Amino acid sequence: xxxxxxxxxxxxxxxxxxxxxxxxxxxxxxxxxxxxxxxxxxxxxxxxxxxxxxxxxxxxxxxxxxxxxxxxxxxxxxxxxxxxxxxxxxxxxxxxxxxxxxxxxxxxxxxxxxxxxxxxxxxxxxxxxxxxxxxxxxxxxxxxxxxxxxxxxxxxxxxxxxxxxxxxxxxxxxxxxxxxxxxxxxxxxxxxxxxxxxxxxxxxxxxxxxxxxxxxxxxxxxxxxxxxxxxxxxxxxxxxxxxxxxxxxxxxxxxxxxxxxxxxxxxxxxxxxxxxxxxxxxxxxxxxxxxxxxxxxxxxxxxxxxxxxxxxxxxxxxxxxxxxxxxxxxxxxxxxxxxxxxxxxxxxxxxxxxxxxxxxxxxxxxxxxx
Amino acid sequence: xxxxxxxxxxxxxxxxxxxxxxxxxxxxxxxxxxxxxxxxxxxxxxxxxxxxxxxxxxxxxxxxxxxxxxxxxxxxxxxxxxxxxxxxxxxxxxxxxxxxxxxxxxxxxxxxxxxxxxxxxxxxxxxxxxxxxxxxxxxxxxxxxxxxxxxxxxxxxxxxxxxxxxxxxxxxxxxxxxxxxxxxxxxxxxxxxxxxxxxxxxxxxxxxxxxxxxxxxxxxxxxxxxxxxxxxxxxxxxxxxxxxxxxxxxxxxxxxxxxxxxxxxxxxxxxxxxxxxxxxxxxxxxxxxxxxxxxxxxxxxxxxxxxxxxxxxxxxxxxxxxxxxxxxxxxxxxxxxxxxxxxxxxxxxxxxxxxxxxxxxxxxxxxxxx
Numbered sequence: 102x103x104x105x106x107x108x109x110x111x112x113x114x115x116x117x118x119x120x121x122x123x124x125x126x127x128x129x130x131x132x133x134x135x136x137x138x139x140x141x142x143x144x145x146x147x148x149x150x151x152x153x154x155x156x157x158x159x160x161x162x163x164x165x166x167x168x169x170x171x172x173x174x175x176x177x178x179x180x181x182x183x184x185x186x187x188x189x190x191x192x193x194x195x196x197x198x199x200x201x202x203x204x205x206x207x208x209x210x211x212x213x214x215x216x217x218x219x220x221x222x223x224x225x226x227x228x229x230x231x232x233x234x235x236x237x238x239x240x241x242x243x244x245x246x247x248x249x250x251x252x253x254x255x256x257x258x259x260x261x262x263x264x265x266x267x268x269x270x271x272x273x274x275x276x277x278x279x280x281x282x283x284x285x286x287x288x289x290x291x292x293x294x295x296x297x298x299x300x301x302x303x304x305x306x307x308x309x310x311x312x313x314x315x316x317x318x319x320x321x322x323x324x325x326x327x328x329x330x331x332x333x334x335x336x337x338x339x340x341x342x343x344x345x346x347x348x349x350x351x352x353x354x355x356x357x358x359x360x361x362x363x364x365x366x367x368x369x370x371x372x373x374x375x376x377x378x379x380x381x382x383x384x385x386x387x388x389x390x391x392x393x394x395x396x397x398x399x400x401x402x403x404x405x406x407x408x409x410x411x412x413x414x415x416x417x418x419x420x421x422x423x424x425x426x427x428x429x430x431x432x433x434x435x436x437x438x439x440x441x442x443x444x445x446x447x448x449x450x451x452x453x454x455x456x457x458x459x460x461x462x463x464x465x466x467x468x469x470x471x
Numbered sequence: 472x473x474x475x476x477x478x479x480x481x482x483x484x485x486x487x488x489x490x491x492x493x494x495x496x497x498x499x500x501x502x503x504x505x506x507x508x509x510x511x512x513x514x515x516x517x518x519x520x521x522x523x524x525x526x527x528x529x530x531x532x533x534x535x536x537x538x539x540x541x542x543x544x545x546x547x548x549x550x551x552x553x554x555x556x557x558x559x560x561x562x563x564x565x566x567x568x569x570x571x572x573x574x575x576x577x578x579x580x581x582x583x584x585x586x587x588x589x590x591x592x593x594x595x596x597x598x599x600x601x602x603x604x605x606x607x608x609x610x611x612x613x614x615x616x617x618x619x620x621x622x623x624x625x626x627x628x629x630x631x632x633x634x635x636x637x638x639x640x641x642x643x644x645x646x647x648x649x650x651x652x653x654x655x656x657x658x659x660x661x662x663x664x665x666x667x668x669x670x671x672x673x674x675x676x677x678x679x680x681x682x683x684x685x686x687x688x689x690x691x692x693x694x695x696x697x698x699x700x701x702x703x704x705x706x707x708x709x710x711x712x713x714x715x716x717x718x719x720x721x722x723x724x725x726x727x728x729x730x731x732x733x734x735x736x737x738x739x740x741x742x743x744x745x746x747x748x749x750x751x752x753x754x755x756x757x758x759x760x761x762x763x764x765x766x767x768x769x770x771x772x773x774x775x776x777x778x779x780x781x782x783x784x785x786x787x788x789x790x791x792x793x794x795x796x797x798x799x800x801x802x803x804x805x806x807x808x809x810x811x812x813x814x815x816x817x818x819x820x821x822x823x824x825x826x827x828x829x830x831x832x833x834x835x836x837x838x839x840x841x
Contacts (some may be wrong), residue, residue, distance in 0.1 A: 105685040106661040106713055107629055109578035115719040123724075125538035138535065147490040147534045156530040156729065163526065163701040163733070165508065165693075168495035193563060193725050200722055208479035222724075229720050259477055291476040313476040328534040331728030343476055350599050352570055354493075354592075355563050357727040358701030359526065363533070429524045 111231045113211060120222040124431045132218040136429035137453035139446050142268065142298075142406050144328035145453065146380055149373035152329065155366035157358040167358035174361050177368045178336060184312040187341040193355050195297055195320045195335040199262075200226045201351050202293055202318065202337070206259045207232035214253045216244045218269070218437030220295065223262045232260075237439060242400055242408075243272035246282040254287045261286075262301060264295035266302050269435045269445045271402030276308040283316055285310070291343075292317040298404035300326030301378055306403065315340045325405055326374055327367045332360035381405045384448035391458045395465055406447040408435070415441035417468055424464035430457055481579060481601045490592040494801045500675045506799035507519070509816050512638065512668075512776050514698035515823065516750055518733060519743035524700065525736035529729040537728035544731050547738045548706060552697035554682040557711040563725050565667055565690045565705040569632075570596045571721050572663060572688065572707070576629045577602035584623045585632040586614045588639070588807030590665065594787030602630075609810060612770055612778075613642035616652040624657045631656075634665035639805045639815045641746050641772030646678040653678070653686055661713070662687040668774035671748055676773065685710045693730075695775055696744055697737045702730035751775045754818035761828045765835055776817040785811035787838055794834035800827055 124402070125140065129136050138145065147153070175358040179186045192198040207213055209231030215223060217236035227234050235256050237248045249261050267272035279294070280294060281452035286292060294317050299307055306315040307319065318339035324330035337344065367374075388407040389399035415438055422434050422444050434444045446457065477795045478578060494511065498504050508515065517523070541561035542676045546813050549556045562568040577583055577703050579601030584596050585593060587606035597604050614637050636643035648663070656662060664687050669677055677689065688709035695699035704726070707714065738742075758777040759769035768780040781788040785808055792814050816827065 104656070104658050105710070106576055106716075107659045108575060108716065109581070111578070112575055112719060114714070117715050117718045119539065119723055121539070121716065121723070123536065123539045125542060126540055129542065141536055143536065147531065153530055153533075156533065157527045159701075160523055160526040160530070160733075161517065162731070163523075163730075164514050164698040166493065166511055166513065166700045168704075169489065169491070169493045170496055171493060172499065193722060196724050197722050205478060205482055206476055207739070211479070228824040278746050286474070288474050289477045324536075330536045331529075333725060333727050340475070345479065345487050346476075346482070348487045348489065349482060350566050352563060353489055353491070354566050355703060357703050357730055359530070359729065360533075360727055363530075 103142060105420070115229060119226045127426065127431065131427070133429065134368040135431040137449055137456045138431050139449045139453055139457065140431035140433040141330070142325065142404065142447045143330045144325060144377060144405060145448070145450050146328055146377045148328045149367050149370040151370050152363040152367040156332070156359045156363035159362035163358055165358060166354050167356045167361050169353040171356065171361065174365050177365045180283070181368050182312070182338070184338065188236070188312040188338055188344060190337040190344045190347040191356065192335050192337065192347070192351060194324060194333045195295060195322045196222050197333070197355070198320055198335050198337050199223050199293070201347050203227055203230050203232065203260065204350055205346050206291060212258040213260045213262070214256065214258045215248050216249065218435055218440050219244060219262060220264060220268060221436065223418045239270070241273065242270040242440060243267060246274065246279060247285065250282055250285050252372050253290045257287070258290050260291050260293060262293050262295065264297070265306060266298040266403040268298065268404065269408060269433070270440060271400055271408045273302055273306055273403035276305050279308040280310060286316050294319045296320060297325055301381060301405050302403040303347060312338050313340045315343070318343060323364045323367060326377060327364070328377065329360070329363060329367065332363055333357060334360050334364040381448040386452060388446050388448070388457070391454065391461055395461050396434065406445055408443045408445045410443050413442060414438070418442050418444055420468035421464050424467040425460055428460040428463065430460045440456050485599060488595070490595045497796065497801065501797070503799065507819055507826045508801045509819045509823055509827065510801035510803040511700070512695060512774065512817045513700045513746060514695060514775060515818070515820050516698055516747045518698045519737050519740040521740050522697065522733040522737040526702070526729045526733035529732035533728055535728060536724050537726045537731050539723040541726065543729065544735050544790040545737045551738050552682070552708070554708060558682040558708055558714060560707045560714045560717040561726065562705050562707070562717070562721060564694060564703045565665060565692045566592050567703070567725070568705050568707050569593050569663070571599050571717050573597055573630065574720055575716050576661060577774065580794065581723040582626040582628040583630045583632070584619050584626065584628045586619065588805055588810050589614060590634060590638060591806065609640070612810060613637060613644065616644065616649060616792050618727065620655050623660045624655070627657070628660050630663060632663050632665065634667070635676060636668040636773040638668065638774065639778060639803070640810060641770055641774045641776060641778045643672055643676055643773035646675050649678040649679060660779050660780060663688045666690060667692050667695055670744060671751060671775050672773040675839055676717055682708050683710045685713070688713060691739060693734045696747060697734070699730070699733060699737065702733055703727060704730050704734040751818040754824060757824050758816050758818070758827070761824065761831060765831050770813070777814050778813045778815045780813050783812060784808070788812050788814055790838035791834050794837035795830055798830040798833060800830045
């Protein structure tokens, strides 16, 4: 044996993979910045003026660790949502919270259920803790909660991942359908309901269930509607016993102090959020029009992006994607067939979409090899 | 069975403990803010003007996720330290990196070695991953690296935790002593060398070993000398194979974008850092004088705090601590005997230390019950 660390078998078995390649890597690779950053479902409309001012003010206090209990943010969220602080866990984005949640529930060999083609970072965490992932196909272009629950029953899953609205397809289901589907949820299975895009969804998309309901945890974020992806503030809403369990394992001093102050301030500007939602709606309308102008089919979306059916297979959509990227338009696409016939375009500023309108026909021409 | 999550046995066995209670909790409990915040070894001297400006500027870009590779910060660190980016992992403070490191190496039942009374957050992570912690006593008021290595050999430990300079005692050893001690390090044991306070230590405190040395990982932070505790930026320095392993498990999109920009900027102002170190030196001189004026014994310190021997047992030191806290002076103390005869006071502004000078004699009077 030579000097060096000894990794447990599980760790040794894991690939050094990255759930997503960031646009900065691609920019360095192509030697130029992107013209339009429309690939990560970030909000180009940014944080609210109040949130921005709060982050800048709190930067002067950055020498202090953040309150490890997240007291002020939980209080603000509880007041806004009509729950108690005991229903809330704050964490380093939904990504961080998903990691904690998987760690809390999944021992090596434990079964977990998700949709084939759903959020890869969840799968990354499940693999990282040795869980056995069972995947259910999308029904059309939507995650299929009854099928996920049926699979969980079959494999005795500890955890189900379900995003509503869905990423990468933009589809959604009514909260009442979730409530109905949960009647079949096996005891001992928790539903992780990823509501990252809930601010863009129609009223009634979140299930009308008590925050104390022990069957699910809702995961939300300041990364999308609130325009603070780089701040890393997410939260989970669930029964107090589950919420307390996070305290067993989380990085108690893991939150950025200025980010938390920004999140608190963000919650007090409903008009800004409503304006963002309107601007996103307008941008989605424009993206859909651009798609149609080029003979493509935009899918309905309850998120801040539009998934566009390119009408052929995954190889063709990938060629379109690559041709957009080579023109400086950062976009992404679903990973799994048949959803990989699509590309996914985040809401952008008018100038971003102007660039898209110019680039898309060229990209299609390139992809068609004509 | 009723509805609810099923926790693995390890998780079920963990307490809902917090490694440290934050000052905000104490402030809410006492109904008033602290007069002087001298308990968490934060840097009241704050971030450099350049770092502050960078964080404020980058707040406008907070709608973007941070580069998951940490390219720019790694490049800046590599240039400053004379290593390559492949020697560097960036994470959510040393706390976050310790969590990743323990997860990388420690399977349930694996042996880990630390000093009895050393950093509790490390112990928290070891317990959280089911490691078996073996504790070695301090030698005097210093961590005892040869004894830690001997214990690791005896118990076949995968990981040793050693802080140099030490927290909570402020003691330190020469880097050459670390190099010499490592001759006895068993193969398959990694030394986690916590250098959180290295900016305050004498030249030569870090071991003169290649960053590629597979026997150790150095953990450093922007929380102490750089005055950015609330930003949550730490980094590890080690052999590329170990550094790459973090990519298997870390939260790739876990860093705050403004914090990273601030850290990059902080590295370019050596004069500011030197000034902070001087101000910390001055503050430590003053704290030591205040201690001596009250008949107490300040211990030598290579950190940004002074540990003060209160001359009696832990109960007495705790009474002094409580009496300081009740006067609005936030301080902490070692957890374990005989080091718990001390209280630990972080460097402060002159006004903070004025308040300490007033409060300490009263606290001693209270503690002595006279």
